[in-house]
Amino acid sequence: KFGDLNTVSIGKKNPAETGNTYYSMVFKYFLPADEAMSRDEGLSINRNFFALDDKDNAKPLAEAKVGVLMRAQLEIVVPVTRRLVAIEDFIPAGLEIIDTSLSTEDQTLNNGLSQFRRDQFSPSHYEWRDDRAFLFKESLRPGTYRFDYLVRALVPGNYLHLPAQIWEMDNPENFGRSNA
Numbered sequence: 001k002f003g004d005l006n007t008v009s010i011g012k013k014n015p016a017e018t019g020n021t022y023y024s025m026v027f028k029y030f031l032p033a034d035e036a037m038s039r040d041e042g043l044s045i046n047r048n049f050f051a052l053d054d055k056d057n058a059k060p061l062a063e064a065k066v067g068v069l070m071r072a073q074l075e076i077v078v079p080v081t082r083r084l085v086a087i088e089d090f091i092p093a094g095l096e097i098i099d100t101s102l103s104t105e106d107q108t109l110n111n112g113l114s115q116f117r118r119d120q121f122s123p124s125h126y127e128w129r130d131d132r133a134f135l136f137k138e139s140l141r142p143g144t145y146r147f148d149y150l151v152r153a154l155v156p157g158n159y160l161h162l163p164a165q166i167w168e169m170d171n172p173e174n175f176g177r178s179n180a
Contacts, residue, residue, distance in 0.1 A: 002029075033160040033180050042174035044077035047089060047164040049151070064153040069098070069109070072133075074147045074164060076121055077176075078140050084169040087123075087135040091151060092159035097128045098150040109150055121145035 010023055038046070048060040049070045057073065064070055074089055091097060100109050123135040133149060160180065167175035 033162050036163045036177065036180045038163070038179045039175070039177040041176060042079070043082065043085070043166045043168070043176035045087065045164050045166040045176045045178050046075040047178045048073050048075075052150075066153050066156055068153050070095075070151050070153070071148050072151050074121070076140075076145045076147070076166060078142050078145070080142055082140045082168050082174065083138065085137045085140045085166065086169050087133075087147075087164065087166045089133045089135075089164040090131060090162035091133070092161045093131075094153060094155040094157055094159050095151045096130075096154050097133055098152055099128045100150070121147040123147070 008025070010021065012021060038044075048057070049064070049072055050057055050061060051059070052069055052071055054071075061070060072089065072091070074087065076087070078085075098105055098109060100107060121135070121137070124138045125136040127134040128149075135147065163180050164178040165175065166177075
């Protein structure tokens, strides 16, 4: 139960039995999206949306009109070298990620992102999914990195925006979460 002390008991059905008892436990919790606060447990991530012509990242966007292209920017802070780092950035339901690797997309859109390549996070692997961007890096040295990608507003409405997450896959206790 959320906000309550929860107890787990492990035992044998027949206490007279001898031998060892082996177990493993995995805990996962879910917070209401509008209450999720940023978290830094050894890794930090921040996410904003900017207009394509906002070169200085001066005005983060909170809303967009249908059809408008925006630049999503992840800022990642890594204090010590991390291995097998995964990042998930969930996008609001009314947006879509623009995959410029497809020949059906406007290839000139890559030119707009090229100016943001300094301090760029370069993933070993990435996936554009319907609801999120997934990024993976085998090794990440200490520093502050940025990763930019394009999104398009498709459907009018008000949407919740789930936090972006970063974690070390072999050590999930090292993680970070952005504000919602």
